[in-house]
Amino acid sequence: MSKNRVSLLFFVLFLTGCQGNVVPSKSVSLEREAEPVIETERVTLEATQPMDEQDTLGVEEEAPIVKPEKQLTAAERLTLSLIEQGEAALSAERLLTPEDDNANLYFQAALGRDPGNFKATLGIAAIVDVYTQWAWEAALSHDYNKSDRYLESAHSVNPEDPMIVEMSSRVNDLMNKRAHTPKAVYKQPERKEPKEGQYLLPESLFSLSEDEIIAEIQPIIDEVRKTEQAIEIYWPDDKEARLIYQIINSRVTAFRVRAMTYHRADYMVELQQD
Template sequence: MNKNLFSFLFSVFFITGCGWSNSPSAGNTTSLETVEVTKSAENGRDGATAIKPSEPKVLVLSASEKITQSLIIRGQQAFAEERFLTPVEDNANLYFQAALGREPGNFEATQGIANIVETYTNWAWRAVLSRDYVKASRYLDSARSVNPQDPLIIEVDARIEDLKTKRKNEAIYSSKKSVEGAGQAVFNKDKYFLPKTLFSLPEEEIIKEIQPIIDEVAKTERSIAIHWPNDKEARLIYQIINSRVTEFRVRAMTLGRADYMVELQQD
């Protein structure tokens, strides 16, 4: 082997040896891969920090709360079966009131009581529409026994009274019109019924409606009572009558009643 060949081989082995010693070992390669896999698992696919799902929270009721909840469930079941006030020992109102006694202000118990009142007031209104006033009154009394302070009871009671008054006036006016159709100006002897929309009529129609009263007052010189809900309109009716009875001053009194009528008094 010549000297040049020996130097060449020595250089090759030296360079190869250096390259080997600078390469990562098999053991080191495994360690790096393990670290990268662990990071990917922790940070997610995009490198963002993974959010672990929170543990579901379990609501734990105290012994007292369990009793209250049991009462509400029983009340809701009784309500669904329309056991609102009866039987005495097993009804919706009983359970809801008991729940409120244990936990004042409980929303479910308060709502349950309001639902009972609403049901009874709805029944009362339907009964009135069917002209069953006795049943309507009974339903309202039941609603009051549950919660007399509920404003819905006052509202429905007022609506019922308004409807009853309206029906009464319509019946009176209808009877008066039927009598007038037979050529008579007076209904029920000395009572003269006028349309409740009297002052929405033209002036000549107003005078025409009131004229039979003027004629009778002028003839008999009797005083009158004006049954009218609006005091200003009642006074206007009096002024019309008095201005057309020229022989004497008509004596009159106004009553704030929704009868829409003028009545001749027995002096």
Template structure:
């Protein structure tokens, strides 16, 4: 009986051990690791060229052609051509800079600012100095941008600055007032010579306002250079 009792105790102990719950094991993370895609050198160069072209176009639209340094259209396009010597957009951009300077030179010449016009042409010549077609175009416009010789006018004539006359500046208004006072003082008739009939009428109106109450005798003629001539009284 004692042996049976001992055997029962051992069986009970073994069953108790089998029913013991094992401690939970931590779960291992199986989340995928993100891998950044590798950008090829060709793709990096393409992205850089796109950024440079975008900045160059903005600079060109704002007339930042050769200046300021390091923030102008020319430097951006030149950088693109270093990366891609045959880049068509950059080549066209360089030509656009030249054309913009030519337009600025023509505008300055039309306002009789010939020195300013030649400065623009000098800048245009530095953009594509090895392009024969561009150089020929600049030289042709340079020949046309020549300050005309001032024709001989009568000794009693006073020249008017064409640019100031076109802008109707305070300086030319003051000059016309002085001329009107002179005409009244010497009782002289004046001949007004301007580029257009409308300019001539404006000159006469300005002079007449300077001598209100006085009958300013004047004749208007379209011609060049712009001037006011004092005529001897009949």
């Protein structure tokens, strides 16, 4: 073997031996330094979770606390029952009557058991309000006697209520004002003379007694029986017009009376001509 080949072989073996003895210290060092960085990021992410999510994990919601209702005593239950009966009587306008079942009786009894009871006090005031309002409405209708009676009833419920004094003053002022106001003279409108087959009736027909009403309508009944004619009723109140027809028809038994009603203030019944 030549010297050149031996030298080359020796050189190759030397290089191979050097590569096998090299220690990769830098690679190991880099890998070990990278590990803490990854761990730190994981810990940081866990720490940044919202506190409310962390706190609520695995925690059950607590049921609302229900406070027990206050137990009423027998006396309190009786007072409450009296007030409820008083309110029912007030709604039905049983204010002072009947004697053993009226709003004032129940509310006064409740106040006797529990002086100053708020609902019973309101009930008494409500009774006074109703009576004073009725007193004013009666005064507006010129029925001053009825107005006085309502005010007396209110006074019997609670004489200390200032509404009674106020309403009495209002009613007196109304009476004085009307007393000094000249009354308008009402002139009865002239009524046309009825033609044949027409029967005029008084405008105040239904303010008369039953016998007087029949006496006014009887000539119409007699004529309808005889002629069997249909009738026309001219009256401003439809209910009263129907009542006139019912009176006539009920007294004509041989046949059913045919009729038409007209909403006119003629106060007249007319027989239809064939």
